[in-house]
Amino acid sequence: MTMLSITNARVIDPETGRDEIGNILIEDGFIKAIGSISPNGDTINADGKIAAPGIIDMRVSTGEPGTENRETIASASAAAARGGVTSMVIMPDTNPVIDDMSLIDFIQGRGENVDVNIYVAGALTKGLDGSSMTEMGLMSEAGAVMFSNGSTPISDSLIMRRLLSYGARFNALITNRPKDPALSANACAHESDFSARLGLSGQPSAAERIMIDRDAALAELTGGRLLIDMISSKDGVEAVARAKSRDIELACSVSINHLALNEIDIGDYRTFAKLDPPLREELDRQALLAAVNDGTIDVIVSAHDPRPAGQKRLPFSEAASGAVGLEVLLAAGLSQVADGKLDLMKFLAAVTINPATLLDLPSGRIAVGAPADIVIFDPNTPWVCDADDLLSNSHNTPFDGRRFTGRAVTTICGGRIISQ
Secondary structure (H helix, E strand, O other), rough: EEEEEEEEEEEOOOOOOEEEEEEEEEEEOOOEEOOOOOOEEEEEEOOOOOOEOOOEEEEEEOOOHHHHHHHHHHHHHHHHHOEEEEEEEOOOOOOOOOOOOOHHHHHHHHHHHOOOEEEEEEEEEEHHOOOOHHHHHHHHHOOOOOEEEOOOOOOOHHHHHHHHHHHHHHOOOEEOOOOHHHHOOOOEEEEOHHHHHHHHOOOOHHHHHHHHHHHHHHHHHOEEEEEEEOOOOOOHHHHHHHHHOOOOOEEEEHHHHHHHHHHHHHOOHHHHHOOOOOOOHHHHHHHHHHHHHHHHEEEEEOOEOOOOHHHHOOOOOOOOOOOOOOOOOHHHHHHHHHHOOOHHHHHHHHOOHHHHHHHHHOOOOOOOOOOOEEEEEEEEEEEOOOOOOOOEEEOOOOOOOOOEEEEEEEEEOEEEEEOO
């Protein structure tokens, strides 16, 4: 029997709304008791810092298998632990694509050798080609927790209908990127006066709204479970709100980048701020923050997408999109809380219990009997992000040099301290 106690913590559980000073007793990897209890075993004195469920990141890309120079599951795990992330879902856009049971088994096998919980998103179509449906049922039996086409949207409405209909048979969570391919083709920034002045081809927010409306209609038609994968605009928020007013099993996510940054952060063609979806206007960012606070947006993700320097140090239109995010997801969100833009409980729900509920995971909560996946963080610690200090194999972050307020102090996964 192994025992671990956390004492003098401000315990926050978004599932129940608990927010109180107390202790947490952990036994054999699970939470045994919470409240005014005597400590037992090894003890961590939280000294008034917040103890919350470990973060569940629903969108993490790695380079393993195929391009391990970008990121391995081991290096992503180390970055996750430092950032307070105890569970992460690996996207299928690897090489080869995770489109059959053997690749799911491979990723799960790699996950057994790291400190955080590793889950797998199976591909919706073979090779992410957008047309040849995979055996989602078999991949679900093998352990896939959701299904995605990576960063490539399913453009064929009939294929998307079939995917949702097929997935509904076994309650699969189907995710799709909300961007109309024709309107988004060759775009490298948000369509605005700002991008026009920079001479950058733009993607209109209408491209997002059109795809959300289509996918919501198909989910309504089929009864499938749909996750709108990373909205980025005010138009997208309004489209999701309209869909949620109907009887549709629909949720949506947003990346932490779009809650903390806007198109001005591109600055003088900063390719580390080139993202997909692109950073949009401040009006869009404010709408996204409000949508997290009012529950329109269900999940916040890191959108962790490591890219070597050689793919970023190019002219803006030629550079790869993407940013690492596992180590900054919590800090960037807490900084928005400190600025009064995000409600702390809503933010924590969006990175813990909400993804746990969508993925049917036992974690994401501080409750007796739940896995002891816990992050202890100081919401008031000021620090500056240094890209060179990140544990990811790649260091492509638009937050380099950015001042944050709040940081993970201790990360516990399965009752074991994995970062301190």
